[in-house]
Amino acid sequence: MVYFFYFFLFIFGLAVGSFINVISIRYKPGKRLLSEDIIRGRSQCLDCKKKLSWIDLVPFLSFFIQKGKCRYCKGKLSLQYPIIEILGGLAFVFIPFYLASQPWLIIVSWLFIFSLFLLLSVIDFRISIIPDQINLLLAALGLVLTSLKNYYGAFGLFSGSFLRHFAAVFGWREEIWLNCVFAAFVGLIIFLLIVVLSKGKAMGWGDVKLVAALGLIFGWPDIVMILILAFVIGAVVSVVLMLVGTKDIKDMIPFGPFLIIASTITFFFGYQIIDAYFKLFGLV
Numbered sequence: 092m093v094y095f096f097y098f099f100l101f102i103f104g105l106a107v108g109s110f111i112n113v114i115s116i117r118y119k120p121g122k123r124l125l126s127e128d129i130i131r132g133r134s135q136c137l138d139c140k141k142k143l144s145w146i147d148l149v150p151f152l153s154f155f156i157q158k159g160k161c162r163y164c165k166g167k168l169s170l171q172y173p174i175i176e177i178l179g180g181l182a183f184v185f186i187p188f189y190l191a192s193q194p195w196l197i198i199v200s201w202l203f204i205f206s207l208f209l210l211l212s213v214i215d216f217r218i219s220i221i222p223d224q225i226n227l228l229l230a231a232l233g234l235v236l237t238s239l240k241n242y243y244g245a246f247g248l249f250s251g252s253f254l255r256h257f258a259a260v261f262g263w264r265e266e267i268w269l270n271c272v273f274a275a276f277v278g279l280i281i282f283l284l285i286v287v288l289s290k291g292k293a294m295g296w297g298d299v300k301l302v303a304a305l306g307l308i309f310g311w312p313d314i315v316m317i318l319i320l321a322f323v324i325g326a327v328v329s330v331v332l333m334l335v336g337t338k339d340i341k342d343m344i345p346f347g348p349f350l351i352i353a354s355t356i357t358f359f360f361g362y363q364i365i366d367a368y369f370k371l372f373g374l375v
Contacts, residue, residue: 097184097187097188100183100184100187101180101181101183101184102180103183104179104180104181104182104183104184105150105151105176105177105179105180106150106179107179107183107206108150108175108176108177108178108179108180108209109148109150109172109175109176109179111175111179111206111209111210111213112171112172112175112176112213113129113130113134114129114130114210115171115175115210115213115214115217116137116171116217117129118214118218118222120218120220123224124210124222124224124225134147134148136161136163136164136166137166138161138164138166139161139163139164139166141161141163141164146162147162150176150180151173151176151177151180154168154172154173155173171213175209175213178209179206179209182202182205182206182209183202185359186198186201186202186205187202189358189359193245194239194243194245196239197236197239197240197243197245200232200235200236200239201236203232204229204232204236204308205355207225207228207229207232208351208354208355209351210225211225211229211301211347211351212347212348212351215297215345215347215348216345216347216348219295219343219345220297221295221297221298221300221301221347222297223297223300226297226300226301226303226304227304229301229304229305229307229308230300230303230304230307232308233271233275233304233305233306233307233308234307236308237267237268237271237307237310240267241267241268246264246267246270247264248264251264251267251270251310252310252312252313252361253309253313253357253358253361253362254312254313254316254361254362254365255362257362257365257366257369258311258312258313261311261312261315262311263311263312267310270310270311271306271307271308271310271311272306272307273306273311274306274307274309274310274311274312274313274314275303275304275305275306275307275314276303276306277306277311277314277315278302278303278305278306278314278318279299279302279303279306281302281318282294282298282299282302283299286298286299292343294346295343295346297347298346298347298350301347301350302314302318302350305317305350305354308354309354309357309358313357313361316353316357316361316364316365317350317353317354317357318353319353320352320353320356320357321346321349321350321352321353322349324349324352324353325344325346325349328344328349329344332344
């Protein structure tokens, strides 16, 4: 019965990933994410414009059955389709599994958050824009999540952080709202300074808004790990891209996906990372 439940969640996650693909591909700067021209109308091949039937739109399976090509014009399909779909499926399995002891409302909130993480990453990667609507939705979900944690008593000196008991070392564990607002403020100030000092060349305003929303979602000190991981991952990827000649040192690389990757790592492995760090320096 448990296996069937997680299988159902996986299939549902594939469908969510497919919907995210549709929104991300049809989205244009300045449009509303869920405007009628984005969510309505049948999907079509981006090359031949042929309207697709249901057999072409089965999440994950259609791509491989058709060998990554359009069934009509044989044009190559983007790997984005199966990648986002499978990531959606995995998110809907591993998040409920990881948070199995949490109230279901908290689990559902995290599923919404990670779905927006996927959408944000794809849009930012494609057109280097983080829609304000996504940042606002994430901030709103951060407030909802904080309210739920407060209601269920899921916050304290040694709880309510993905760093577990190590969070107590960094303080601000007395009151959950102060904790989350402080985390948002820290992230906001750091990124504002980067934008101002670099005159917008190193970071965009969408990233500033995103990190504030992440502060509300994850709280303090989790936001610190997210920022450190994001900068490290971003630096490594940037160096690799420059070495292979894909990017020049003057080129801007979307930072939103790095923040999302860092948030995901913190969510699942934050405790293991800080535990290894403290052990490395003999602090535990």
